Amino acid sequence: MAEQADTSIQMMDWQSEELKPAIIIIFGITGDLSRRKLLPALYELVKNDLLPPGTRVVGVTRGDTTLEQLMSQVEVCIHEKDNVCDPKYLKKLESIMSMRKMDLVGMDHYRQLGEYLDELEEQAGMCLNRLFYLSIPPGVLMTIVNRLGLHGLNKACKHGGATRLLFEKPFGYDLESGKELIEETAKYFKESQIFRIDHYVAKETVQNILTFRFRNPIFEDIWDAKHVDKIEITASEKIDIEGRSVFYEQTGAMRDLIQSHLLQLLASVTMEKPAEFTSSAIHASKLQLLDNVATIRADKLSECAVRGQYEGYREEVNKSDSFVETFAAIKLFIENPRWVGVPVIIKTGKALAKKTTNVAVHFRAVARDHNHLNTLKFHIQPNEGISIDLWVKRPGFERKLQQAKMEFSYQQTFDEHGHPDAYERVLVDAIKGDRTLFATGDEVLAAWRIIEPVIDVWSRDDQGLKTYAKGSTGPDISRLE
Numbered sequence: 001m002a003e004q005a006d007t008s009i010q011m012m013d014w015q016s017e018e019l020k021p022a023i024i025i026i027f028g029i030t031g032d033l034s035r036r037k038l039l040p041a042l043y044e045l046v047k048n049d050l051l052p053p054g055t056r057v058v059g060v061t062r063g064d065t066t067l068e069q070l071m072s073q074v075e076v077c078i079h080e081k082d083n084v085c086d087p088k089y090l091k092k093l094e095s096i097m098s099m100r101k102m103d104l105v106g107m108d109h110y111r112q113l114g115e116y117l118d119e120l121e122e123q124a125g126m127c128l129n130r131l132f133y134l135s136i137p138p139g140v141l142m143t144i145v146n147r148l149g150l151h152g153l154n155k156a157c158k159h160g161g162a163t164r165l166l167f168e169k170p171f172g173y174d175l176e177s178g179k180e181l182i183e184e185t186a187k188y189f190k191e192s193q194i195f196r197i198d199h200y201v202a203k204e205t206v207q208n209i210l211t212f213r214f215r216n217p218i219f220e221d222i223w224d225a226k227h228v229d230k231i232e233i234t235a236s237e238k239i240d241i242e243g244r245s246v247f248y249e250q251t252g253a254m255r256d257l258i259q260s261h262l263l264q265l266l267a268s269v270t271m272e273k274p275a276e277f278t279s280s281a282i283h284a285s286k287l288q289l290l291d292n293v294a295t296i297r298a299d300k301l302s303e304c305a306v307r308g309q310y311e312g313y314r315e316e317v318n319k320s321d322s323f324v325e326t327f328a329a330i331k332l333f334i335e336n337p338r339w340v341g342v343p344v345i346i347k348t349g350k351a352l353a354k355k356t357t358n359v360a361v362h363f364r365a366v367a368r369d370h371n372h373l374n375t376l377k378f379h380i381q382p383n384e385g386i387s388i389d390l391w392v393k394r395p396g397f398e399r400k401l402q403q404a405k406m407e408f409s410y411q412q413t414f415d416e417h418g419h420p421d422a423y424e425r426v427l428v429d430a431i432k433g434d435r436t437l438f439a440t441g442d443e444v445l446a447a448w449r450i451i452e453p454v455i456d457v458w459s460r461d462d463q464g465l466k467t468y469a470k471g472s473t474g475p476d477i478s479r480l481e
């Protein structure tokens with residue numbers, strides 16, 4: 001089968017570069033995200049020799065967890081992922097790791113951290129790239145950023161090497177706090193040093209959207225309002241809030257999934273072809289698209305937004321009058337010539353019947369035949385792939401039509417390789433300094449602007465909040481369709 005380097009998207013080529021080793025300093029190393037995603041990703045990178053030789057990992061924790069205890073957690077989570085954990089690689093990972101107990105507020109501890117990093121660089125005989133990965137609750141983010149800045153830990157080592165700051169969403173709570181967060185971090189770190197993680201963008205299937213659109217010319221000419229009837233972006237989850245009451249009470253489905261992951265998906269599917277396939281041109285194109293999304297009118301909310309809450313949520317969070325949504329759907333329009341009049345329906349929910357994330361592009365039926373639409377679907381997860389629904393003639397003497405699928409499946413096509421998890425990609429790209437798959441500050445603000453009228457109205461009362469049964473398909477959203 002033909003294989004080609006994708007020269008269209010100029011991400012840096014990992015293996016062919018002489019890369020500086022990094023020190024990855026993980027704040028919150030004992031936390032949930034680190035245990036479930038970061039440590040298994042590091043394990044995989046060590047196993048596959050994808051970290052530059054000499055790379056070190058420093059785990060920062062407020063408690064007394066030892067490296068040994070932490071490693072036993074890694075083993076647990078890798079088994080959870082149905083992965084067999086090889087003690088050889090576990091030892092190798094352990095050998096590049098160390099733990100630091102720190103009081104996150106105390107100034108002195110940052111000075112000591114700085115001295116420790118200097119020591120590691122002395123041992124290495126060179127400056128290393130320093131990556132501060134903040135896997136911590138949003139409440140302490142600014143304290144850490146501020147302390148890092150005040151102790152000069154935002155600066156690169158004087159003989160070269162870069163210093164980068166990585167952190168997870170939520171990037172604020174609304175437009176105003178999003179702005180504040182961006183302005184505050186900008187006091188200490190330049191935008192080029194900041195890597196805002198949106199793990200959806202780093203998913204293999206999401207990266208493939210741009211390749212699919214711009215490397216298969218047959219689709220380019222029909223990717224517009226003349227040919228597309230509607231776009232649907234769905235992220236339905238089987239899991240509920242899994243005990244994350246405090247986080248979820250401050251978040252809700254709109255902030256948790258739509259503001260970040262799903263608007264990034266929207267941008268990938270609908271943005272204009274970038275002027276060139278570089279990180280900055282791709283971001284410029286995404287931003288332009290997000291800026292083109294029409295503002296939702298608060299007085300029209302009932303026509304373009306639906307919210308729901310699963311039964312039992314209030315007991316779970318112990319708040320009998322909570323109206324935080326565990327299901328959200330919105331209808332958006334993009335005000336540019338390519339997409340004029342095409343509705344985009346974005347929906348997500350927890351505790352639903354099945355786990356599926358996909359983007360469906362429904363093509364228009366010809367005027368005289370409304371029933372026969374074609375749909376192209378990006379299956380982000382599970383059963384990763386791309387499919388097209390076609391109409392075909394059934395074999396036989398009668399002229400009967402039937403729907404059939406043309407499918408590309410990752411599993412069938414790339415059976416023997418598998419693919420890296422999004423967090424492996426996040427770490428590798430941050431070490432390389434490639435910001436293509438990270439959200440820029442402007443994109444974050446554009447996304448807040450889009451959902452602001454909805455979260456504003458929804459924060460006032462529970463009007464229109466529908467309860468739905470766990471394991472169902474969620475509230476009826478037919479009024480958006």
Ligand code: BG6
Pocket residue numbers: 237256257357
């Ligand atoms: C996270 C959300 O960003 O994404 C979670 O905070 C959600 O609520 C998760 O469950 C979904 O990620 P994935 O990769 O499992 O689809």
